Amino acid sequence: MQKTPARTTRRRLLSAAATAAVVPLVLTACGGGSGGEGSDPDTLTVLDYYNNEPDKSLMQAAIDDCGAEIGVTIDRETVPGQDLIQKVLQRSSSKTLPDVLMLDNPDVQEIAQSGGLSPLSDYGVDTSGFAEGILDAATYEGEVYGIGPVVNTLGLFYNVEMLEEAGIEPPETWDELEAAAEELTTGDRYGVGFSAVATYEGAWQFLPFMWSNGADETDLTSPEAAEALQLWVDLVDSGSASESVLNWSQGDVKDQFVAGNLAMMVNGPWQIPALEESGVEYASVQVPVNEAGTTPIAPLGGEVWTVPVTGDDAKQAKAAEFVECLSNDENQMEIAQATYKVPTRTELIDDYVAEVPSMQAFADQVRNARSRTGQLGTEWPETATTMYTGIQLALTGQVSVEEAFEQAEQG
Amino acid sequence: MSQTHTSPAADTAAGSARGAGGAAPPAARARRIRRDDVVKFMFVVPAAVYVALFFGYPVVKNIIMGFQEYTTQTFFTGEAPWVGLANYVTAMSSQLFVPALWNTAVFTFGSIAGQFAIGLALAVFFHRKFPLGGFMRAVLLLPWLLPLIVASATWRSIMELDGGVLNQTLQAVGLDAVPWLTDPDLALTAVILVNIWVGIPFNVTILYGGLQEIPEEQYEAAALDGATGWRAFWHITLPNLKGVISVVLILGVVYTLKVIDIILGLTNGGPANATQTIAIRSYQSSFVDFEFGVGAAFSNVLILISLVFALVYLRTTRRSAN
Known part of the structure; x- marks a missing residue:
């Protein structure tokens, strides 16, 4: 075998190439370990899902103020809402949870159960005066794990012009709702819209009807739950609501309302900025109830801020201070006014309504609002799935309203 | 001779190869064979590491997870009790x-x-x-x-x-x-x-x-x-x-x-x-x-x-x- 210089050169180049291919792999492997979280004692890392404007900047202002007040710099990260839980789980397993974590209230107990959060009482955070619903949601095994500055809920928005034109008063009872919706349905326009989509949004929208009628999420097979479901079925069957409610998210419902395709809609105050921008003349009332005089009970929405267990006691204490600051009276009023949500401390609600009269219906609704996880805790996801499945089964006429939830439960 | 044809980078990377090129004929053959094997091996390594890391690990992990009670808690505590089928x-x-x-x-x-x-x-x-x-x-x-x-x-x-x-x-x-x-x-x-x-x-x-x-x-x-x-x-x-x-x-x-x-x-x-x-x-x-x-x-x-x-x-x- 004759060796030519060219051949040797080729072989050397080959081995060089092979080395070059392996080296980066080794280097990345080494790099993985050293790149941990910044352990600067004066910096708190914050993770939330307010990744869209205007909420992003509004929260940034409050976050910066609180950082300055307790003397720390803030390193904030925002992720899209649907990615938050995955991110939290991922970071739990890699032990890189942020110092301050925002969670949607129905998720708090799930995460608290995992042992990833520390109770606020450990740091002497005062949780008195907060709306009961939000504390219920953030409480796991008797300890409160999070508080937030504002909450939201559901109400009935209506197009003022359309109702005036038809000479209709905003409905307060189911009968009035059905009558008004029927009358307001013309041509391309539906009287009312809501979201019965196959996600938690569908379940969430059904709760005010179910709860106000005395049904309970621990027993979906009750006649009261069936009656509430019958109302939705009637609205769709009579043509007062579109069959499309089966596939509309709450955002879609708002879009339809803005486009003038709906005279009324079930939705939350977080849609108000978009409604303001659209120029539609709207107003809101509480969600109608079955019998006049009953107190409307709506679900409580909104996020709370928690202190994850990071193992650094001093930092966790600072984080608790930060969480407390974010929910102080001043921040509550400021954030509530800017984002059209309701302060979580009930004694602030009157002052708030005086400042923002258009929020009257939602503010009233919050006083009696219930949390989704108050009774069910970590069982909520399963029940929510049963709820939206049952709603869809009934609305598509596959089973009767009496059997819908029972059938869905077996799924 | 041959070294002049290679780029400086390849030269350094090839490292010990420098000696083997011209001198000591008898021992060189055995060493060269081994070196060939190493080179071959190094070409396989990136692919093997990649496959093991990005295909093997997830698949094996997924199969194991199917037999575990794997909940949100598991992410924090690392505990996933074996539940069989x-x-x-x-x-x-x-x-x-x-x-x-x-x-x-x-x-x-x-x-x-x-x-x-x-x-x-x-x-x-x-x-x-x-x-x-x-x-x-x-x-x-x-x-x-x-x-x-x-x-x-x-x-x-x-x-x-x-x-x-x-x-x-x-x-x-x-x-x-x-x-x-x-x-x-x-x-x-x-x-x-x-x-x-x-x-x-x-x-x-x-x-x-x-x-x-x-x-x-x-x-x-x-x-x-x-x-x-x-x-x-x-x-x-x-x-x-x-x-x-x-x-x-x-x-x-x-x-x-x-x-x-x-x-x-x-x-x-x-x-x-x-x-x-x-x-x-x-x-x-x-x-x-x-x-x-x-x-x-x-x-x-x-x-x-x-x-x-x-x-x-x-x-x-x-x-x-x-």
């Missing part, structure tokens, strides 16, 4: 398992049949040279470039019951509006139609590539014997495309089995569970119900099905190689 029992005894399996079959078969038939027709069509043919073939790729989440959001508004473009068009020509995404009897069809649209570019591209490989002489010879049009397609095009077709179909099946984004974007598995597939069950068990063990069980069922098709593929390619 409990997750599989939960997954398979749920009322949705059989319908989801059936929907997966219908979805996969329907999508592949549509994608392949239309893809092949378009590939044959574009195989003829005509003005703007190249441009139009490029335009055909657009669905492929669109992120699936955007594609499904767009199709959702197109298929909207009242204001959607599709129904408005149907009504304009005197037909009734069709509840594409809200009728449980129609939703799966609607989702399949969208998935066919998504899959056409892939089929056209691969099949068109296959057509380019067929020697023109075969068609000329066949034409002399009187075989043109359909007969040429049947006796020349199809047999020549056999290998490409099997690749397209097998990849298509594996891609289609695991589709979730299109279904989630269009119907979320609804209405009334009409578009639940095994992939959607897996996703919802894991990320909606936080039962990761059950989710893993569902996806293991899916892996098993994919594996069957992969084996079929290996067999057919081996047979054609022989």
Whole structure:
């Protein structure tokens, strides 16, 4: 075998190439370990899902103020809402949870159960005066794990012009709702819209009807739950609501309302900025109830801020201070006014309504609002799935309203 | 001598090779063989590490997860109690398992049949040279470039019951509006139609590539014997495309089995569970119900099905190689 210089050169180049291919792999492997979280004692890392404007900047202002007040710099990260839980789980397993974590209230107990959060009482955070619903949601095994500055809920928005034109008063009872919706349905326009989509949004929208009628999420097979479901079925069957409610998210419902395709809609105050921008003349009332005089009970929405267990006691204490600051009276009023949500401390609600009269219906609704996880805790996801499945089964006429939830439960 | 030809970088990287080049002939041979082995080994290492890290680990992890009670708690504590076949029992005894399996079959078969038939027709069509043919073939790729989440959001508004473009068009020509995404009897069809649209570019591209490989002489010879049009397609095009077709179909099946984004974007598995597939069950068990063990069980069922098709593929390619 004759060796030519060219051949040797080729072989050397080959081995060089092979080395070059392996080296980066080794280097990345080494790099993985050293790149941990910044352990600067004066910096708190914050993770939330307010990744869209205007909420992003509004929260940034409050976050910066609180950082300055307790003397720390803030390193904030925002992720899209649907990615938050995955991110939290991922970071739990890699032990890189942020110092301050925002969670949607129905998720708090799930995460608290995992042992990833520390109770606020450990740091002497005062949780008195907060709306009961939000504390219920953030409480796991008797300890409160999070508080937030504002909450939201559901109400009935209506197009003022359309109702005036038809000479209709905003409905307060189911009968009035059905009558008004029927009358307001013309041509391309539906009287009312809501979201019965196959996600938690569908379940969430059904709760005010179910709860106000005395049904309970621990027993979906009750006649009261069936009656509430019958109302939705009637609205769709009579043509007062579109069959499309089966596939509309709450955002879609708002879009339809803005486009003038709906005279009324079930939705939350977080849609108000978009409604303001659209120029539609709207107003809101509480969600109608079955019998006049009953107190409307709506679900409580909104996020709370928690202190994850990071193992650094001093930092966790600072984080608790930060969480407390974010929910102080001043921040509550400021954030509530800017984002059209309701302060979580009930004694602030009157002052708030005086400042923002258009929020009257939602503010009233919050006083009696219930949390989704108050009774069910970590069982909520399963029940929510049963709820939206049952709603869809009934609305598509596959089973009767009496059997819908029972059938869905077996799924 | 040889060193002068190599670049400085290669020279340093080759390192100890410097001595072996010119001097000491007797010992050098053995050492050189070993060095060859090392070089070969080093070429395999990146691929092996990559496969182990990004394919081996997830698959093994997923199989193990299927036997564990893997919850949100597990992420924090690392504890995942062994539960044997409990997750599989939960997954398979749920009322949705059989319908989801059936929907997966219908979805996969329907999508592949549509994608392949239309893809092949378009590939044959574009195989003829005509003005703007190249441009139009490029335009055909657009669905492929669109992120699936955007594609499904767009199709959702197109298929909207009242204001959607599709129904408005149907009504304009005197037909009734069709509840594409809200009728449980129609939703799966609607989702399949969208998935066919998504899959056409892939089929056209691969099949068109296959057509380019067929020697023109075969068609000329066949034409002399009187075989043109359909007969040429049947006796020349199809047999020549056999290998490409099997690749397209097998990849298509594996891609289609695991589709979730299109279904989630269009119907979320609804209405009334009409578009639940095994992939959607897996996703919802894991990320909606936080039962990761059950989710893993569902996806293991899916892996098993994919594996069957992969084996079929290996067999057919081996047979054609022989």
